[in-house]
Amino acid sequence: MLASVFLAGGWSTLRDPKRVAPAAEPVAVPVAFRIPGLTENPEQLVRVNGAVQVGAGLMLATGRVPRLAALALAGSLVPTTLAGHAWWKEKDQDRRAAQRTQFLKNLSLFGGLLIATADTHGKPSLAYRTQAAAVAGRRSARHARRETSSALTDAAGTLRSMSKNAQQTVARQF
Template identity: 65%
Template sequence: MAVLRKCARPMLASAFVAGGLSTVRAPERVAPAAEPVAVPVASRVPRLPENPEQLVRINGAVHIGAGLLLAAGVVPRLAALALAGTLVPTTLAGHAWWKEEDSEQRAQQRTQFLKNLSLMGGLLITAADTHGKPSAAYRARGATRDAAGTVRGATSGAAKSVRDTADHVRALPAQAQQAIDKRL
């Protein structure tokens, strides 16, 4: 499976790196199509510029950076999530096939929309891939069970100590009486 990951990640990332480079170099080519989605997103997210060309360039830079991280296998789950997050507005803005009047354009945009949907599926699988190791949630549940067992063991041991001490304290008057009787 390791060989598969090493081959598949760069293949999945290649579309994002190539598209990101194209977008960063010529944002004016896609900015008009992105504007209906990008500007409302930017108005809701602090610190994002409202200029569509800048937003498209930022999106392209994320595609390049996260794509390279994914291809290299460096924080691949986080990189896949970043790419998936940027793919949603990219797809909605660039491939709104339901808005197309021309049947040929509509079919072409639907194909691109479905391609991006397929990429999203691959990214989500990649984001969930734990390399055959237990997930963080699984490890946390195990740690919780281990801690609960330790606490139960400790409280059981403490309860035994308390019982032993109580037995010893109850036995003290009898032992004291025996010591007194010996001295007399």
């Protein structure tokens, strides 16, 4: 359920990035300026953000690397919220209240995503398992390092896959 808002919003942004690009420009361009290799074109940046939301939303909804997917969604939510719901800039009291509500909704989503990022589905975390193995002596330190390395390699592969899927999604839109 947490992924649904990102799937709908990301898909909408992918289909019509021109609708949100003007609102995103004040946040997107400074972010792109600070990250080497990132385009400064607001329309492309919101399209990439939409692709991340769709890709990570699907991963979270289907339970594929949910912690990494939740982290990616949390990261995509920050610029979206700052660009789209800057309630402090609104002069009209009704619009200000509406934007504040949307800002707080996104803040709540962000909190839920942070919880999902830390959720291990009842299993001890990798850090706990590594520490327990070293303390209890049931596993050698070498085995623990291999297990950690394997988990990191899996995460890197997932990130590469997410990036490739996002690039393919953006390429199909053109």
